[in-house]
Amino acid sequence: MSNIVAIQNIADYIGQEVTIQGWLYAKTGKGKIQFLQVRDGTGIMQAVLFKPNLPPEIFEAGKRLTQESAVVVRGVVKENGRAPGVPGGFEIDTADLQVVQLSQEYPITPKEHGVEFLLENRHLWIRSRKQWALLRIRATVMRACREWLDTHGYVEMSTPILTPAAGEGTSTLFEVDYFGDTVYLAQTGQLYNEANIYSFGKVYCFGPTFRAEKSKTRRHLTEFWMIEPETAYQDLDGLMEMEEQFVSHVVQRVLQERRPELEVLERDIRMLENVTPPFPRVSYDEAFERITKIREESDDPELKELLKLEWGDDFGSPHETELTKLYDRPIFVYGFPTVCKAFYMEPWPNRPEVCKSVDMLAPEGYGEITGGSERISDPDLLLKRIHEDNLPEEAFTWYMDLRKYGSVPHSGFGLGIERTVAWIAGTHHVREANPFPRTLGRVYP
RNA sequence: UCCUCGGUAGCUCAAUUGGCAGAGCGAGCGGCUGUUAACCGCUUGGUUGUUGGUUCGAGUCCAACCCGAGGAGCCA
Structure with a gap:
């Protein structure tokens, strides 16, 4: 041989x-x-x-x-x-x-197939050229994420998947029977990360996360992978600087190591080559004005309806898409209204109706790939916000402790792996960016 | 949860006004020395999503349901 x-x-x-x-x-x-x-x-x-x-x-x-x-x-x-x-x-x-x-008659022929058939045969579909290329890129994205964090002083800390209560008290959670009690599949590891920074300074968690929302779009899975770094002594500006370095590294690594795969996917790599710091920083107020202007200038009644927006509303997918069309690389949108974000986000100085939050929006209509914020470090303010959002104070006892013992300004974000991979690979639907995607209507195979 | 579209051969689809359910691909056999989803000839292929109804007759019309896709809301 x-x-x-x-x-x-x-x-x-x-x-x-x-x-x-x-x-x-x-x-x-x-x-x-x-x-x-x-x-x-x-x-x-x-x-x-x-x-x-x-x-x-x-x-x-x-x-x-x-x-x-x-x-x-x-x-x-x-x-x-x-x-x-x-x-x-x-x-x-x-x-x-x-x-x-000698293989038996193989169902996936080199001819065209429908989505339903391919998803029903996902265990075989992953052998196909494009799916193979996409999942190789996914593996590189995941490795590049760890690579950047590991070489910048971050320590990987696993956070629990079985959790006692809502992480943020907003999204719908999957319930699991836990010896007669109800626990929930984690939708974020962030709160645990906030505990971990007081031991390790810079940490991240990386694993599956679960959302029981009945979302039926090409940007949603019920189970997806998220990497969440959290950094002590880092404010909102520091967070944005870190995020743009991090995401640029991931994109450039894929360009270095996965050219043949990008060619298989017929990805136009010029938009990826642009992904270098700094990324444009757009305040919510500015984004609001730009989207409103696009809406006023549009002749399309359907688009006008989709782009309806009042100050205080979170941006929907149509708003994000129109906004990102104005740029050639990912952008930051920061300073969202407090009402549309989670309770733990630090208020803007002298402007409590706005918080120190930031989303990163990918270009070409791929939408939000990271969401992050500077967290509240003051115990009195945090307690006030928990009450304002009608959250059960007792569930956050340990979280409040973090503000008593050496509390410092800190910030972090979560990056959705499938959305990031779909964007980098230029794939229409996030489900193809996961080997065995779970969606509202499918848990097989 | 709401809106839109769809379900016919293993796959992708067609079927006129309600009138014999078809094609291409795949698979099988044969042919061909440079193929790129090859090509040529022959063969093979059906509980038309389910249940009920209208009708001499239903893939086609009606009702309910099931399943899937795209979008909205929500979110990464």
């Missing part, structure tokens, strides 16, 4: 005999020549079977291969511009072919 190599490194083996262990992605051929596209998890490459050069039984076996059959191919690597693949341009002149398993 010759050297077993990964297709992603195939350029290093030109002229050498190698072995590829994989699966048949596609096949075509003529009478005396067969072209097999073989994928091995790291890429796709063509194996050529030429009848006069092979024992008859090997050529016949190649001809009879079905889509997704498991195969081991041995042969010499050749450079050939006609050869398709990821990365393309290389093929194996096959000397030997071993059929590990």
Whole structure:
């Protein structure tokens, strides 16, 4: 058996005999020549079977291969511009072919399919080129997130998924029976992060998070992954500086390491190359004025209706989309009205109707990818806000403790992985940015 | 929860005014030395989402329900 190599490194083996262990992605051929596209998890490459050069039984076996059959191919690597693949341009002149398993009739053909069918077959759909490319990018995004934080003094702290009460008292939570009591699946680790900073200074949590909202849009999942950094002694300005460094690093890392995958997805990377600090900072007041102006100047009655807005309203998806169209990179919108944000956000100095909150909006209509704020550090103010929002004071006893023992200004944010991946990869729907997405209408497979 | 659209062969879709349920792809067989979703010939393929109703006759009309998709609200 010759050297077993990964297709992603195939350029290093030109002229050498190698072995590829994989699966048949596609096949075509003529009478005396067969072209097999073989994928091995790291890429796709063509194996050529030429009848006069092979024992008859090997050529016949190649001809009879079905889509997704498991195969081991041995042969010499050749450079050939006609050869398709990821990365393309290389093929194996096959000397030997071993059929590990002959696949049964595979439901996902190279032709078009509907969304429902593909989601029903998600366990197989992830093998398809675009899904594979997208999920490879997801893995790189997740690693790049950790990479930036780990090299900037952040300590990863796991926060609980089973929680006793609402994190923010707003969104709908999934209930779980806990030995007769009701507990809830976490929708954020933030409050625990705020405890962790007093031990570690800079922390982050990274894991799944759950929202039982009945949202049916291409931007929503009921289970999604979120990374949440929290930093002691950091105000709102410091938070924005950190966020733009962090997100820029993630995007640039994907550009460095996942070019072939971005090509598979036909992503226009010019918009990604723009993603460098600083990001434009737009106050809520300014954004409000701009959106109002766009609405007034629009001739489209439908858009006019969607863009209806009064001061104090949170922005909806249509507002975000119109606003981000004005910029060529992600933007910060900061200083939202206190009424539309969570209780723990620090009020703006001398303007209590506004809080020190900030959302990052991705360009090209992908919407909100991070939400964050400077947190209230004063115990009296925090208690007042808990009362104003009619939250149960006793549930926040431990959280109030954090304001008694060495309380400092601090801030943090949460970044939604699927939305970020969908934006970077240029994918229409967030569900494709998760290997096995959970949506309002689907928990299978 | 509300609004809109959809459900016919394994898949993607068609079916005129209510009148024999079809095509392409896939799969099977044969042919072809450079394919890129190859091509050519033959073969194979049906509980029309469910239940009830109208009718001589329903994929088509009516009612209820089920499932899915897109959007709104809410949110990352």
